[in-house]
Amino acid sequence: MGVKQVFADTVSLALPPRCPGCGAVVRGDHNFCAACWDSLDLLGAPWCATCCTPFEVDRGPDAQCGACLANPPAHAGARAAVAYGPVAKTVALRLKYGGRLAFATTAARLLARHMPSDATLLVPVPLHRWRLWSRGYNQAALIADALSAASGIAHDPMLLRRTKRTPALRGMNPRQRRDAVRAAFAVERRIEEGHVVLVDDVYTSGATADACTRALLKAGAGKVTILCWARVVGETSD
16 A cells, blocks of 8 residues: 555545535545435436426427527526535535535536537636635636546636626526626637537526627637536526
């Protein structure tokens, strides 16, 4: 047994891996305990062919939700690892505000299965520079970096820039959310990559993702797909 393994075993005994959801001791890093794992609602097909909103029953590969039939989004789908719920919320908040940076890898591990096969570039939803300076990091960029390390797809955390401070969207109706983020994002260079993956932590109403998508498409992206840790399903008020 090498020195590194002895050291790793010693650290594991002193600081055992803990569940990202509740803090219980678990068998390995980034693993959830049985109770938290059972409470997670893993998302996937069947879902809307346009926006990836989950369906309760399979309506066929080309079926669309009512919202997309009425007003399709600019992006090519918002794929999330899990539905937003108590455990997913805890992970998101601990990553975003609690400094639990390793939770970005936790999120990326469950999100990697939704990576588009033809993805060419990973771009995180940016924070405004004042918020970035106060927090010290962008949680979306950390998730994108972990996805890049796992997939080998390039990650450019500086490509998309938030040009103005936007208010918290909680409590706003859909139109107010769209107005709040309109013209709030700019792209630093012309994009030659075909399929850009926009990475975020939580997808709520889609207003921010749509504004980012429009900026990326205007800069030359052929298609933009959203990847996020958790998605609010059935409501947009949180």
